[in-house]
Amino acid sequence: MTGTLLFFGGLAALALWWLSRQGLGTKPWLETGALGDVPVRGTPVPAAKIGLGMFMAVVAMLLVLLLSAYSMRMEMADWNPPPQPALLWANTTVLVLASVALHRAVRAVRRGRRDAAASALLVGGGASILFVLGQLLAWRELAGAGYLPANNPADAFYYLITALHGLHLVGGLVALGRTGTKLRRAPLVRLQLSLELCASYWHFLLAAWIVLFFTLAFSPPLDWLVALCTAPLR
Amino acid sequence: MSELAHGAGGPIPAAEVPEMELPHPHGWWTTYVFSQDAKVIGIQYSLTALAIGMVALVLSWLMRLQLGFPGIFSFIDPHAYYQFITMHGMIMVVYLLTALFLGGFGNYLIPLMVGARDMVFPFVNMLSYWIYLLAVLVLVASFFVPGGPTGAGWTLYPPQAILSGTPGRDWGIVLMLLSLCLFIVGFTMGGLNYVVTVLQARTRGMTLMRMPLTVWGIFTATVMALLAFPALFVGAVMMLLDRLLGTSFFMPTLVEMGQQLRYGGGSPILFQHLFWFFGHPEVYIVALPAFGIVSDLISTHARRNIFGYRMMVWAIVIIGALSFVVWAHHMYVSGMNPWFGFFFATTTLIIAIPTAIKVYNWLLTLWRGNIHLNVPMLFALGFIVTFVNGGLTGLFLGNVVVDVPLSDTMFVVAHFHMVMGVAPVMVIFGGIYHWYPKITGRMLDDTMGKVHFWVTFLGAYAIFFPMHYLGLLGVPRRYHEIGETSFVPASAQDLNAFISVVALVVGAAQMLFLFNLFWSLRYGKDSGPNPWRATTLEWQTPETPPGHGNWGRELPVVYRWAYDYAVPGAEQDFVPQNQPLPAPTHIAKGEATA
Numbered sequence: 072m073t074g075t076l077l078f079f080g081g082l083a084a085l086a087l088w089w090l091s092r093q094g095l096g097t098k099p100w101l102e103t104g105a106l107g108d109v110p111v112r113g114t115p116v117p118a119a120k121i122g123l124g125m126f127m128a129v130v131a132m133l134l135v136l137l138l139s140a141y142s143m144r145m146e147m148a149d150w151n152p153p154p155q156p157a158l159l160w161a162n163t164t165v166l167v168l169a170s171v172a173l174h175r176a177v178r179a180v181r182r183g184r185r186d187a188a189a190s191a192l193l194v195g196g197g198a199s200i201l202f203v204l205g206q207l208l209a210w211r212e213l214a215g216a217g218y219l220p221a222n223n224p225a226d227a228f229y230y231l232i233t234a235l236h237g238l239h240l241v242g243g244l245v246a247l248g249r250t251g252t253k254l255r256r257a258p259l260v261r262l263q264l265s266l267e268l269c270a271s272y273w274h275f276l277l278a279a280w281i282v283l284f285f286t287l288a289f290s291p292p293l294d295w296l297v298a299l300c301t302a303p304l305r
Numbered sequence: 306m307s308e309l310a311h312g313a314g315g316p317i318p319a320a321e322v323p324e325m326e327l328p329h330p331h332g333w334w335t336t337y338v339f340s341q342d343a344k345v346i347g348i349q350y351s352l353t354a355l356a357i358g359m360v361a362l363v364l365s366w367l368m369r370l371q372l373g374f375p376g377i378f379s380f381i382d383p384h385a386y387y388q389f390i391t392m393h394g395m396i397m398v399v400y401l402l403t404a405l406f407l408g409g410f411g412n413y414l415i416p417l418m419v420g421a422r423d424m425v426f427p428f429v430n431m432l433s434y435w436i437y438l439l440a441v442l443v444l445v446a447s448f449f450v451p452g453g454p455t456g457a458g459w460t461l462y463p464p465q466a467i468l469s470g471t472p473g474r475d476w477g478i479v480l481m482l483l484s485l486c487l488f489i490v491g492f493t494m495g496g497l498n499y500v501v502t503v504l505q506a507r508t509r510g511m512t513l514m515r516m517p518l519t520v521w522g523i524f525t526a527t528v529m530a531l532l533a534f535p536a537l538f539v540g541a542v543m544m545l546l547d548r549l550l551g552t553s554f555f556m557p558t559l560v561e562m563g564q565q566l567r568y569g570g571g572s573p574i575l576f577q578h579l580f581w582f583f584g585h586p587e588v589y590i591v592a593l594p595a596f597g598i599v600s601d602l603i604s605t606h607a608r609r610n611i612f613g614y615r616m617m618v619w620a621i622v623i624i625g626a627l628s629f630v631v632w633a634h635h636m637y638v639s640g641m642n643p644w645f646g647f648f649f650a651t652t653t654l655i656i657a658i659p660t661a662i663k664v665y666n667w668l669l670t671l672w673r674g675n676i677h678l679n680v681p682m683l684f685a686l687g688f689i690v691t692f693v694n695g696g697l698t699g700l701f702l703g704n705v706v707v708d709v710p711l712s713d714t715m716f717v718v719a720h721f722h723m724v725m726g727v728a729p730v731m732v733i734f735g736g737i738y739h740w741y742p743k744i745t746g747r748m749l750d751d752t753m754g755k756v757h758f759w760v761t762f763l764g765a766y767a768i769f770f771p772m773h774y775l776g777l778l779g780v781p782r783r784y785h786e787i788g789e790t791s792f793v794p795a796s797a798q799d800l801n802a803f804i805s806v807v808a809l810v811v812g813a814a815q816m817l818f819l820f821n822l823f824w825s826l827r828y829g830k831d832s833g834p835n836p837w838r839a840t841t842l843e844w845q846t847p848e849t850p851p852g853h854g855n856w857g858r859e860l861p862v863v864y865r866w867a868y869d870y871a872v873p874g875a876e877q878d879f880v881p882q883n884q885p886l887p888a889p890t891h892i893a894k895g896e897a898t899a
Contacts, residue, residue, distance in 0.1 A: 083629075090622065093512075094513065095514060095618065098615070099866035102515075118501050125497050128532070132531075132535045133538060136536050140543070140554075143575055147570075147572065149570055221551040221567065223570050224553050224571055227552035
């Protein structure tokens, strides 16, 4: 659970930093009602962006908890992880490509170029579908080699983690598809917001995948981290 | 009231918040059923939660019948008994309390109290309710499948939850886990709405430190729930896979009836960590909204500003953060490194500090207040007493050496029913009596309300006080029947019978409450827009009940905090948050220093 606590500590620090800027030390009972007392807020960030940020924090929590469970199980003596198909490297590259393409789509739409945005979006969507298919192929390869979820917990974890990540990407593809359908008609401001949201989500999923892939493929020993965190208790 | 909002002090546009596009309903279905209006969704959440809560109430009656009069009701066999306790616990904690506080009160109150027209994502909000309803229906369906609902205990500990000896092993557990997953998905949709609405849609002048504590409580609890529910989600999905695909996340190597099962290598303790990483914050997910609501009830009905508002806000935030690092105090008897036991006992006891600050502040708010002993106030006072009681036994159980002998006894049952059963339910009732006039435009009947309060309050004590004693005697929880036991005197059975009779009476009093809800809808006294003469924005709406979009043509502008009661020199004994005329400054400052 060290990972979970670290992640949670990070979130808590972020929340405290944010709260510290919200005037929690003010004495509202002394504010006697003149409008001048009210601090003027800057240009508001669109609600959708904050909503997506919160959602990504929730998904990150989900994945961190899974990784925590994974690392707790890893410490037991009979741990026997499946070999990682080389295909995963290709999949990772494809996902990087998707993320870059969506980034370019955002830049294009900021310059008002719908056509460039459309083609970048198409590349991003296509690469993402390719990633999902690649993950399914990797499953097939593993299953063909006899590594099935029911065999042992390590295999089951592999399928579960990749499946949950993949499902979140598929959910993102639905949003991306909806953005694609309004590419021609929607006002540029709206389109830009939609694309920015998609791009952020993709960057997040890419970062999450890199962490997951790294953990699954190399099972990095995190003993030093645990030692560091439990040092005060010794 | 709208005059107050827009008239005096010249027209000040609420320009800081961009106007949102509201989805307008086009007929009966989109107005009352598939509504995207947070107020309607809040009412839908509340009614659904109350309905499923009634099921859980009946289940508790059946359990008490068995415990009080063992052997008389032949249809309550051990299997059925386990199913009753499991479903009672899960429904009450998740499907009633969480859904009612966050989905019900949250949806209705947040937009009104922060001066918004609606939640920021109305469609997602509507979806949230329908997925919640689906989760409830899946849960209810488990009563009707072969083998009935699961009887694994509300904690659903593996491996026994999915082994063949446990009732509902075939279908019940699958539906339960599925229903929990659905609930979490639905809640996440709603929760994102509540948080972003508080962050983004507050009206002009509504700084965080001018928000009523109700909003602070619900806001913090929602953030916690968003971070805690994923743990339950992960646990539920993994157990579902163990049950359906034969994976071994939680299932160790097992021999059942002489046969080696196909499972092997899983860790049951892992589930306990995941479950309680959700389970302990869950206590505060229920308690923080209750803290917030009760602060507002006390301040309004004692006509006093809340004592130590800043401390109250800080305490809510600190309790929220601390509640994530105490989970393993539910696992003292599962076997753990003694250092961990020490760590978790310490963090558990530290939570008592901010909690005690809140209790003292409530008492100091009441001190020399003009206390109106109406029904919402009675329930608020009932909450404080009950919560202190339940909290004190928490200090016992938080210590490892005391917990070990008391673990799995009736003492624990009495503790958590006091602290997170009776206490939050008191607040729910108080809140409903308080806001019903805003929701319907009519007052709930006072006499019925008082009968309801006294029977519930005294009854709850008659039920749970003796239960502590049973626990100290060593009467175990979750036993269908204890039979002849050397260390439990026969008189314990008489006490059990007494508790059961009282439980039936208290349950019946809730029927009176339900009757009151419907009776007053038609025959209740007309309430007017602000019957409690309260300061917060929801009482200042131009219409009662508030119309679509809440605020008529223009959003309200907030000039002051939510607790200007009995301000010296003011015309009335309350100054609404959107009233621009400043209170005389010298008096306001003097009040603050006093």
